[in-house]
Amino acid sequence: ELKVEQNPLFLSMQEGKNYTIYCNYSTTSDRLYWYRQDPGKSLESLFVLLSNGAVKQEGRLMASLDTKARLSTLHITAAVHDLSATYFCAVDEPGNQFYFGTGTSLTVIP
């Protein structure tokens, strides 16, 4: 059974600090997606990573993919309160089924 694990599950960090969320998966998929979910809201697409070594950046968030290690990272630079949310990674299996990670609940403290 395909597994997608994130760590940490919960992250509390101060504004201005840097941190990395890790997403490990057990499939050989070379596509990985990152989503953001605000409390009580739906999922918002952040990044699509399509190949080994892919790196995408948007504002204070940067995502990377290492398909050989079956690992993706979401790096947060100089966190601000607006980044508080739950972040999910997801991998794409043949047949277009998404498997979502466990989620990382991020709280940025002023």
Place this chain on the structure above:
Amino acid sequence: SAVISQKPSRDICQRGTSLTIQCQVDSQVTMMFWYRQQPGQSLTLIATANQGSEATYESGFVIDKFPISRPNLTFSTLTVSNMSPEDSSIYLCSVEEGDYNEQFFGPGTRLTVL
């Protein structure tokens, strides 16, 4: 990306009743998906709904409990039947778009079963 709406946005239902959730997309899409997100949990795929064919259900989900319709390329419904408190969740529909199989999600339906 496609604009996706869901109805109702939330509901409180009694045990043993059924609720039908609607998902409307502003463009034609081949594949639509239904997910369940239990409180504080990740998303679990219930089924994939393709127009003109029976929905494909994931392990642990059955058609009798979660019947799905897909009458055209812009619309789908999910029914949660004979509800119990364990069905209290957020139900999300999504569509696949673009060259990279990216999925976009509707706003969700928050269901509480008493």
